[in-house]
Each structure stands twice: as structure tokens, then as C-alpha cells.
Amino acid sequence: MQGKTDLAQGIPEDAIAPGGMLAGMYEGEHVVLARLEDGRLRAVSGSCTHLGAPLETGKVSDGQLRCPWHHARFSLEDGEAVGGPALENLGCYRVEQSDGLIRVTGRRHTPAPRRELAVETPIVIIGSGAGGYAMADMLSRLGHGEDTLVLSAESDPPYERTFVSKQYLAGRQSRDEALLPAPGQGLGEPASIRLGTPVVSLDPATRSLTLESGETVSYGTLVLATGARAAMPDFPGAQDARVHTLRTLADADAILAQVQEGKRAVVLGASFIGLEVAASLTQQGLDVDVVAQDAAPLASILGEETGQYVRRLHEEHGVTFHMERTVTAFKHDAVWLDDTTRLPADLVIAGIGVLPRLDLALTGDLALCEASGGVRVDGNLRTSDPHVYAIGDIASYPDPRTGKPLRVEHWVHAQRMGQYLARAFTGAAQAPFAQTPFFWTGYFGTQMRYVGHAKPEASRLEGDPGADDFAVFFREKGEDRAVLTVGRDMLALQMEERWDAQDM
Numbered sequence: 001m002q003g004k005t006d007l008a009q010g011i012p013e014d015a016i017a018p019g020g021m022l023a024g025m026y027e028g029e030h031v032v033l034a035r036l037e038d039g040r041l042r043a044v045s046g047s048c049t050h051l052g053a054p055l056e057t058g059k060v061s062d063g064q065l066r067c068p069w070h071h072a073r074f075s076l077e078d079g080e081a082v083g084g085p086a087l088e089n090l091g092c093y094r095v096e097q098s099d100g101l102i103r104v105t106g107r108r109h110t111p112a113p114r115r116e117l118a119v120e121t122p123i124v125i126i127g128s129g130a131g132g133y134a135m136a137d138m139l140s141r142l143g144h145g146e147d148t149l150v151l152s153a154e155s156d157p158p159y160e161r162t163f164v165s166k167q168y169l170a171g172r173q174s175r176d177e178a179l180l181p182a183p184g185q186g187l188g189e190p191a192s193i194r195l196g197t198p199v200v201s202l203d204p205a206t207r208s209l210t211l212e213s214g215e216t217v218s219y220g221t222l223v224l225a226t227g228a229r230a231a232m233p234d235f236p237g238a239q240d241a242r243v244h245t246l247r248t249l250a251d252a253d254a255i256l257a258q259v260q261e262g263k264r265a266v267v268l269g270a271s272f273i274g275l276e277v278a279a280s281l282t283q284q285g286l287d288v289d290v291v292a293q294d295a296a297p298l299a300s301i302l303g304e305e306t307g308q309y310v311r312r313l314h315e316e317h318g319v320t321f322h323m324e325r326t327v328t329a330f331k332h333d334a335v336w337l338d339d340t341t342r343l344p345a346d347l348v349i350a351g352i353g354v355l356p357r358l359d360l361a362l363t364g365d366l367a368l369c370e371a372s373g374g375v376r377v378d379g380n381l382r383t384s385d386p387h388v389y390a391i392g393d394i395a396s397y398p399d400p401r402t403g404k405p406l407r408v409e410h411w412v413h414a415q416r417m418g419q420y421l422a423r424a425f426t427g428a429a430q431a432p433f434a435q436t437p438f439f440w441t442g443y444f445g446t447q448m449r450y451v452g453h454a455k456p457e458a459s460r461l462e463g464d465p466g467a468d469d470f471a472v473f474f475r476e477k478g479e480d481r482a483v484l485t486v487g488r489d490m491l492a493l494q495m496e497e498r499w500d501a502q503d504m
Contacts, residue, residue, distance in 0.1 A: 007031055007043070010101030016041075021065075023056035026104045031093055032056050033104065034076055036063060041095045042076040043104050049081060049088035059493040065090075068489040069447070070412065071438050071496060078110035080141075082423075083435070084130070084415025085162070087137055088185050114143035115426035120220030120387070121147040123425070124209065125191075126199050126360065128152035129161060130411045131392035132225035133180060135418030136191035140184030142426050148191035150183075151209070151217070153198040156249050162411050164252045165273055166442065170280035171256075178249060202364035204385045221387055223421065224361060224375065228354035228393040228409060233268055237330030243348045246277055255349060259284050262346030266290075266335045268327060270297035272441050274351025275310060278319050279443040281349075289343050290314070291322045291335070302484055303456065306472055309465045309486075313443050354409060356394040364388065369396035372407035379432025381421050391417035399453070400434040401481070401502060408453060410439040436499040449492040452482030452499060463488070 005011060005024035016022050016035040023032055023046055030046035032055050044065065046055050053069040060066075064082065065074045073083030079090035094105045117123075123139065125132045128150050139148045152158075158180045167173035182190040198212040202222070209217045230245035232238065244255050259265075263286060267278045270292035278288045294300060296307030297314075311321055322337060329336045335343045358368065361375045367384035369376040374396030381389045381397060392414035399406035408414075416435050424430065437453045446468060456474035463470030469487040473480045485492045 004030070007033060007102075007104035010103040013097060013100055013102055015102070019060045021056045021058075021060060023054065024104075026093060029091075030054075031104060032065070033095065033102065034060050034065060036060065036076060041097070041102060043093035043095050044074065044076060044079050045091040048072055048086055049090065050086040055090075057489070059490070059497065061493075061497045066493050066497070068493060070440055071449075071451075071493065082419065084134055084412045084419060085160075087134065087180070089187070115428060117144055117147065117425055118427050119425045122219055123148045123221045123223065124217065124219035125150045125223045125225055126209070127225035127227055127392070128154060128158045128193060128195075129225060129227045129392065130414035131227075131418035132223070133158040133183065133418070134415040135223060135225065135391065135422045136193070137183040137185065138419045138422035139425070140188045140190050142422065142428075143188050144426070145184055145189035145191045148183075149217075150191055150193040151197045151199055151211070152193060152195050154248060154250070155196040157193070157195060159249050161248075164249055165246055165276040165280060168249070169246070169252050169255065169277065170283040172283075175249070175253075199360055200363075202360050202388075204364050204366075204388065207387060219387075221425070222389070223418075224383075224388065224390040224394060225392050225414070225418065226357040226360055226394055227414075228356050230350070231353045231355055233327070233350040233352060235327050235329055240330055240348075242346065243330060243350065245350050246273060247354070255347065258347045259286065262286060264289070264344045264346050266327075266343050266345040266348045267351060268292070268348065269351040269353070270294055270307075270311075270321070270323070271351045271353060272298070272439075274349070275314065275443060276441060277349050277351055278314060279317070282314075282317050282319055283444075286346075287318065287320075289320045289322060289335075289345075291325050291327055291337060291343070293324060293326055295324055297321070297323075302450075303459045303472060303474070305459075305461060305465065306484060310443065313446055317444050354393070356407070356409075358394060361390070361394065366390075369405045369407070372396040372405040374405075374407040376405070379434075380424060381417060381433055389421060391421055397433060400432065401499070406453065408437045410437055412439060413437045434500070436496050438496060446486060449485045449489065450482065451485075451492050451496045452480075454481035456482070 007024040007026045021034045032046040033043045048067040058068040072086030079092045094108045159178045163178040184190045201210040230247040265281045265286045267274045267290045297310045299307035325337045335345045367376045375390040375394045393409045396405045396407040454474040454476045458475045472484045474482040
């Protein structure tokens with residue numbers, strides 16, 4: 001940050017317009033000075049607490065600062081991380097105006113007020129993934145960690161699942177670096193998390209849960225955040241120990257154990273997860289083949305042109321594609337395709353989709369949504385039982401833009417559902433959940449942002465894929481409903497802000 005403006009020395013009062021920002025330094029720290037839309041000035045730490053993005057390249061919107069990379073949201077009033085994927089708050093600084101100058105004069109402490117709960121306790125959250133952990137973290141920050149219990153079937157403590165197929169599998173990040181801190185970020189008593197504790201049944205009448213061990217746990221308010229499981233392939237040899245799915249940190253450990261001895265990998269499915277795995281294993285030095293039934297990677301979601309762009313990215317790094325093909329068997333250290341092609345394989349990874357975990361909801365006789373395949377919830381994420389809520393991959397909520405049931409399988413969206421519900425339980429969020437879905441993916445240093453949700457009937461391209469600078473808008477019923485961007489982070493933020501406003 002050498003050469004940045006010294007904000008202690010001051011800048012002219014007219015240097016920042018409403019909604020604008022300026023990056024500078026204060027006592028060696030990177031700070032962003034922002035002017036809210038109503039003219040007030042605020043100063044916060046300049047790097048996103050998620051992965052360090054420079055926040056001055058983000059956007060001020062409705063009293064919040066949005067990160068340009070992964071669209072985390074921070075309150076400019078108190079620095080609070082109010083929207084995933086960031087969980088840790090920003091530092092805040094005092095700002096003064098005098099003699100025609102704006103100056104940063106020191107740090108300011110902004111303790112979050114403890115809000116009373118509007119639901120019965122204990123709050124029990126089933127699942128420690130994106131939604132479950134984010135909710136427990138927010139409840140802890142709001143002063144209700146002691147009222148919250150998380151039951152997790154996984155033996156690993158909560159971790160950043162987006163790292164599993166990217167940084168961790170590619171060998172760029174250690175296992176410990178993928179783990180998340182205790183809920184509350186040190187700002188409040190952390191919620192209790194019981195690991196390796198599968199829940200097998202739910203009895204709404206007695207408000208109790210039965211664990212796999214036979215133990216019974218009572219709840220006042222229950223939140224289902226059970227997530228999804230990876231779909232398993234079905235062909236002769238699919239049960240071989242060298243055939244994997246990738247959903248958990250433990251799955252990645254099993255793959256990495258074989259990567260050390262392997263030279264060739266076959267990835268089944270040109271899905272987001274399949275393509276991330278292909279990129280990561282290529283970076284580990286393996287020769288990688290991708291087998292998929294589609295004509296182009298991701299074409300059914302992102303369109304043919306984007307699919308071919310993604311394919312070129314991978315092929316430039318040595319990945320070989322076998323499109324419009326299916327696997328018929330895995331035997332004798334090779335995958336066999338339906339056209340009799342033999343692909344040598346030391347390991348196979350299936351990225352063929354996920355299935356929502358609905359077993360527990362079924363034991364509690366909760367209403368399901370046939371259209372979207374999830375647990376039906378209202379705009380406040382409440383199920384058909386008034387004491388039970390559902391978030392994340394299993395929740396089918398009313399799309400605020402169309403009114404139709406919507407179920408979204410994105411990490412950030414699940415986090416935001418959990419954060420929303422925690423705030424709703426304390427009265428800090430009262431309107432229905434209406435945040436625009438967002439996810440990101442990346443291959444070989446190229447980052448792709450996707451905002452919105454659409455089953456595209458048409459699309460239009462702006463920019464030049466050959467220059468890694470383009471956007472694809474997806475239309476449904478004559479309206480733009482989603483956009484994919486490469487090299488256009490501000491456009492992605494602008495569209496998210498616009499659609500959020502429409503949804504409110």
C-alpha cells in the first residue's frame with residue numbers, strides 16, 4: 001500500500017462524492033473512507049476479511065460496503081459482516097471534518113448490542129455446513145451462543161467448503177487453513193458444536209430429536225441445515241475404492257491420498273465441481289480426462305458459448321474432454337466409455353450433481369415442495385411446523401421476483417440464509433428473505449461470477465471471451481434474470497444491487 005493517501009493528514013471535503021470511496025492509510029493500516037448516500041462519512045478496514053479483496057474496488061450500497069470478489073457485505077456503520085462469505089467484522093475508524101478537510105483520527109470500538117431472542121430456546125441447528133455454521137456464528141456474535149447448539153454428522157469441525165475443490169485439492173492450502181474459527185469470531189460466547197453426531201429422527205409433537213446413539217435432544221426452535229449429498233455414479237466398478245465423490249473435507253483427503261501415487265484421473269461430469277476438480281488435479285501434475293453427456297461444459301446452465309470458453313480454458317492447461325459420452329465401466333485401471341474408448345485411470349472422481357438431504361424432514365412429516373424437491377418454507381424460512389425452520393440446499397422458499405418455489409444450491413446463499421435467520425430471531429431482520437443468489441467459480445486463475453437465478457430461454461453476450469472480458473445475460477419470460485461475468489466485477493455488483501432492490 002505504499003504511496004496511498006495518509007488519511008491522518010486529511011483530504012479535501014469534496015474528494016468523495018455520495019456513494020464514493022477512497023483508499024488510504026492510517027498508521028500503516030489499509031483503510032477505506034466512504035461517503036454514504038446521505039452524505040455521512042465512515043472509515044473501515046480496507047481488505048475483505050474473507051480473502052483480502054481491496055474493498056475500495058467494491059460498491060457502497062444502502063449503508064453497506066460490498067466486496068468486489070465474492071460479494072461479502074459489511075455494515076459501514078459498525079463494520080459488521082452482515083452477508084457471506086465474510087464472517088469476520090471490519091475494523092472501524094473515527095472520522096472528523098474541519099478546516100475543509102476530512103481526517104481519520106483513530107480506531108473506534110463498535111460493540112454489537114445484545115438483542116433479545118424472539119423465539120424459544122434452546123435453538124438447535126442440524127448441520128455445520130455453510131448455513132448452519134453461519135447462523136451459529138451470527139447468533140454467537142449477537143450474544144446468544146449459549147442458547148445455540150449445532151449437531152453435525154461430520155467428524156471435522158466446520159470448514160470453508162469452497163476451498164475443498166479449489167485451494168485444498170490443488171495443494172495451495174493446508175487442511176488447517178480450510179477450517180473456520182469458533183462461532184462468534186471471539187465477539188461472543190461461541191455456540192456449542194457436537195461433531196460426529198448424526199440425527200436420525202425428528203418428533204415435532206415433543207420437540208425432540210433422536211440421535212444415532214439413541215440419545216434424545218430437546219429443542220425450543222429447530223433449524224434444519226442438512227445440506228446435500230453427492231450423487232453416486234452407477235456403473236460396473238463404481239464401488240471401487242478408487243472411485244470418489246467430492247463433497248467433504250474427508251472426501252478430499254481420500255482423493256489426495258491417491259493423488260500422490262497416481263498419474264491419470266478421470267472426472268465424470270462437466271459440472272462446476274467436476275471442472276474445479278479437473279483444474280485442481282491438473283495443477284497437482286495429473287493428466288485429466290473429463291467425461292460428460294452434454295455437448296459442452298455447463299452449457300445447460302451458462303449457454304453454449306460460455307461452455308466452449310470454459311472448455312478452452314481447461315484444454316489450454318492439458319485437460320482432455322470426451323463430450324456426449326457416458327461411462328460403461330471401471331475395470332483393470334481404466335474407464336470404458338460407451339463408444340468403446342478406454343481411458344487409463346488411477347482414480348475417478350464423479351461430479352454429477354447433489355441431492356438434498358431430506359430424510360430428517362420426512363421423519364418429522366414436514367411439507368415438501370414437489371416442484372423444487374426441497375422442504376417448503378415461507379418467506380421467513382419457516383417450515384409447515386411453526387417451531388422448525390430450514391435453510392440452505394434443502395430450503396424451497398418463494399422467489400421474491402416470481403413467487404415460484406426456489407431452491408438454490410450455493411454456498412454463499414446458504415450462508416446468507418443462516419445469517420438472515422439469526423438476525424430474524426432477534427428482530428433485526430423482519431422482511432422476508434429476498435437476497436439475490438450469487439456464486440463464483442474459477443479455473444487456472446480466471447474468475448467467474450454468477451448473479452441471479454434463471455432457467456435461460458435466451459441469452460446475450462457483451463464483451464470478448466477471447467480477452468477474458470465479457471458478460472452473459474440470461475433471460476427468462478422476457479426479463480434479465482441472471483448474469484455471468486468474467487473481468488467485470490463492478491457489473492456483477494451493480495446487477496446484484498439492482499435485483500436486490502427489485503426483490504425488496
